[in-house]
Amino acid sequence: MYSILLHNIRSLQNVWSLFRSADGAGFHRVYITGYTGMPPRKEISKTALWAEEYVSWEYYEDPLVLLASLKEQKTRIYALEESPQSEDIFEFLKREGDHSCDVCLVLGSEREWVDPKILAVVDRILSIPMRWAKQSLNVSVAGAIGMYLLSERNYS
Numbered sequence: 001m002y003s004i005l006l007h008n009i010r011s012l013q014n015v016w017s018l019f020r021s022a023d024g025a026g027f028h029r030v031y032i033t034g035y036t037g038m039p040p041r042k043e044i045s046k047t048a049l050w051a052e053e054y055v056s057w058e059y060y061e062d063p064l065v066l067l068a069s070l071k072e073q074k075t076r077i078y079a080l081e082e083s084p085q086s087e088d089i090f091e092f093l094k095r096e097g098d099h100s101c102d103v104c105l106v107l108g109s110e111r112e113w114v115d116p117k118i119l120a121v122v123d124r125i126l127s128i129p130m131r132w133a134k135q136s137l138n139v140s141v142a143g144a145i146g147m148y149l150l151s152e153r154n155y156s
Contacts, residue, residue: 001028001029001075001102001103002025002026002027002028002102002103002104002105002147002150002151003027003028003029003030003031003070003075003102003103003104003105004018004022004027004029004030004031004104004105004106004107004143004147005030005031005032005033005063005066005067005104005105005106005107006018006030006031006032006033006036006107006143007033007034007036007063007106007107007108007109007114007115007118008033008034008035008036008108008109008112008115009036009037009107009108009109009110009139010035010036010037010109010110010111011110011139012037013140014110014138014139014140015032015036015037015038017140017144018030018107018139018140018143018144019039019055019057021140021143021144021147021148022055022147023054023055024144024148025144025147025148025150025151026151027055027105027147027151028055028056029055029056029057029058030055030056030057030058031057031058031059031060031063031066031104032057032058032059032060033059033060033061033062033063033066034061034063038057038059039057063106063115063118064117064118064121067104067106067118067121067122068121070102070104071121073102074101074102075101075102075103075104076101076102076103076104076123076124077103077104077106077121077122077123077124078103078104078105078106078122078123078124078125078126078146078150079105079106079107079108079114079118079119079122079124079125079126080105080106080107080114080126080127080128080142080143080146081108081113081114081119081125081126081127082113082127082130082136083113083119083125083127085119085125086125086126086127087124087125087126087127088126088127088129089126089127089128089129089145089146089149090129090149092124092126093149093150103150103151105143105146105147105150106118106122107139107142107143107146108139109139110136110138110139126146128142128145128146
């Protein structure tokens, strides 16, 4: 099973866009933590094309409690974040081989990034290489790329 954890993502448009991408990439569940907005929100459901009705979601106030539970279930947890510990996601996927295990992709706030307490418990910190001046993508764009790359092997 593939899931995504959205922690402290302020923009509702980004949240709804990530629901839509989760549906498209075959992710089964969206975990919402912290102050991330959650369904139902009629005013912007059209951004997700009502994907929140098809992708299961759950809210947890504390992401660390959720991550501990996922680890007990042998879920591989990857944060998508630019940091000194980050691995290029393309290089990681070339090395890792089979991804038939359960995976949870963690995304954080564009302003505050993924919380260091979360980064301390994930299995890997992955990043999307940036080729020019900007050093990051919009969280919904990065999340969509990450979801499709991680799930690609199960659907190819």
